[in-house]
Amino acid sequence: MEGLKMDFLSSKALEDKSSLEKISMIIERVKDGDILVLEGSLTPSEEAELIETTMREIDIENFVGIDIHTLEKDERSFFGFSKKRTVGLTIIGPANVMKTVKKRSNFLSMIAKIGDSGASVH
Amino acid sequence: MKHTKNIELIIMNSFFRRLLDKLLRRRKKVKIGLYGHPNSGKTTLANAICEDWIGTPLGVISDIPHETRSVYKQEEVVIEKDGYKLYFDIIDTPGVATKVDYKNFLRYGLSEREAKERAKEATKGIIEAIKWLDDVTGVLLVMDSTEDPLTQANITIIGNLEARKIPFLIIANKIDLPESSADRISAVFPQHTVVPISALHKENIEQLYMEMVRKFK
Numbered sequence: 001m002e003g004l005k006m007d008f009l010s011s012k013a014l015e016d017k018s019s020l021e022k023i024s025m026i027i028e029r030v031k032d033g034d035i036l037v038l039e040g041s042l043t044p045s046e047e048a049e050l051i052e053t054t055m056r057e058i059d060i061e062n063f064v065g066i067d068i069h070t071l072e073k074d075e076r077s078f079f080g081f082s083k084k085r086t087v088g089l090t091i092i093g094p095a096n097v098m099k100t101v102k103k104r105s106n107f108l109s110m111i112a113k114i115g116d117s118g119a120s121v122h
Numbered sequence: 123m124k125h126t127k128n129i130e131l132i133i134m135n136s137f138f139r140r141l142l143d144k145l146l147r148r149r150k151k152v153k154i155g156l157y158g159h160p161n162s163g164k165t166t167l168a169n170a171i172c173e174d175w176i177g178t179p180l181g182v183i184s185d186i187p188h189e190t191r192s193v194y195k196q197e198e199v200v201i202e203k204d205g206y207k208l209y210f211d212i213i214d215t216p217g218v219a220t221k222v223d224y225k226n227f228l229r230y231g232l233s234e235r236e237a238k239e240r241a242k243e244a245t246k247g248i249i250e251a252i253k254w255l256d257d258v259t260g261v262l263l264v265m266d267s268t269e270d271p272l273t274q275a276n277i278t279i280i281g282n283l284e285a286r287k288i289p290f291l292i293i294a295n296k297i298d299l300p301e302s303s304a305d306r307i308s309a310v311f312p313q314h315t316v317v318p319i320s321a322l323h324k325e326n327i328e329q330l331y332m333e334m335v336r337k338f339k
Contacts, residue, residue, distance in 0.1 A: 044281030048252050051220055051278060055245040058222055060238050065221025068274040095221035103272070 004035065004097070004114050011039040019046045023053050030094050031063050035112065041070060041087035050092075067098040071108045152210045152338050155258035157251065157279050160187040160217030160244075162264045163295040167321035168194070168214040174327070175199050181214055186230045188244035190216050193254060203335045210338065215254055216247030218275045255282055260338040261290035267302040267318065271310050280311070289337050291330075294318040298325060 007029060014022060023046065029036055042050065047068075054066050073088040091098075091110065100111040156164040169179035181194045194214040201208045222244045227237035261283055265271050283290045292311055294304035297318045304318035317333050319326045 044278060044285045047274070047278040048255070048282050051218070051275075052249050052252050054220060055222070055248045058241075058245050060224055060241055064223040065219070068220060070274075070277070095223065 004112050005033065006035045006037060008037045009039065014038065014040070019043070019049060022046060023050050026050060026092055027053055027057055030066055030092060031057065033094055033097060035091065035093035035097065038090040038092070039088070041090050063094065065095040066092055067095050067101070068092050069098075069101050069103065069108060069110070071103075071106070073106070152208075152259040153213055153257060154210050154260045154262060154334075154338060155213040155215055155254055156262050156264060157215055158217060158264035158293075159266065159269075159273065159275055160219055161185075161189075162217065162266045163321045164217065164264045165190050165194075165214055167262065167264055167293065167295065167319075168196070168212050170321050170324050170327060171199065171201075171212060172196050174324075174331075175201055180212065186227060186232070186240075188217060188222070188227075188240060188247065190214060191240070191243040191247040192216065193247075193250055201331050201335060203331050206335045206339055208335045208339050210260070213254060213258055215251035216244065218248055218251050218279060219244075220274050222248070255279075255286065255288075258288060261288055262293050262334075263290050264293045264295050264321075265307055267294040267296050267304050267307060268299050271307045280314070290314070291333055291337055292316045293321075293330070295321050298323050 017025070022042065026036060027050075050066075050068075057063060058065055069091045070087045071089040071091075073086060089108075091108070093112065097112050097114070098110060099113045100109075102109040156168055158164050165181040168181060172178060172180045176196065176199060180196050181190055193216070196212040196214075199210055199212055201210075222241045224234075224237040224241035227240050228234065232240065261279075263276070263279055263283075265276065280290075282288075292307060292314050294302075294307045294316050296302050297304055298320035304316060308316045315333060315337070317326070317330050319330050321327075
């Protein structure tokens, strides 16, 4: 791989896609070595489907699976009385590229491996 | 003649009581899946439960990840606690992960061929474990309390259990190790019941049985 390619997809870009289309798109890009940053999150059943599809696509030598990380944010209800954590960003990449991820509240730091060097993404 | 009628009545009563017991038992029996990361101690826990209530262990354990690569099942386990009986089947599933790299197995002394074969089987096992989420009626989600619990595999399993309304307990396993922290798991998942245990030494296992009867009866 010559460089690290990152694709940022807004929630708008994903809302018209079916679960199958989303998963196929994610797997296709991640197998190409890309890192995807999605606005929002996948549903639990989409996450399970993504893991299943990943397992089917693993070819031992070249593609060993994926890493998924999420950055959460606090969201207040309309009247501001209650607060809940929702996923702001979902980062998905090839497991052999995404090397170190440090996660704290409202902060995610990732080091991706490109060839013999490392690229840091915050 | 009257005596014969009485015997028939007793037999009929007994028959219907057995039938009723069987129906009630069948209704109450649940399928409890053991889920979690590879090497979190699922099979060690399944063995502890089976040894305590059946008398024999269920599966083989080892330090090498993905030792359990297909689903193992023990039917008709009965836990008796505080006057209640919980009838259930144990479904010991392969560890769920988002990646399987055969090179990780080489450090345990496996040959390259063995490591690749293990990796292939592990991917199939993960698919099988996810498919079983459609069939289980309760789950023990086993976490290694020496590790960070906030992983994608745990998040995906919990999200799916919540979406499917499957009752579950989080098991903070390996509390016998000095670096363990069941509190960290409770802090990450405050809305769920966390039971700290050591499946290997059966530490706090009675508490787990009590929680299982409460949750799944």
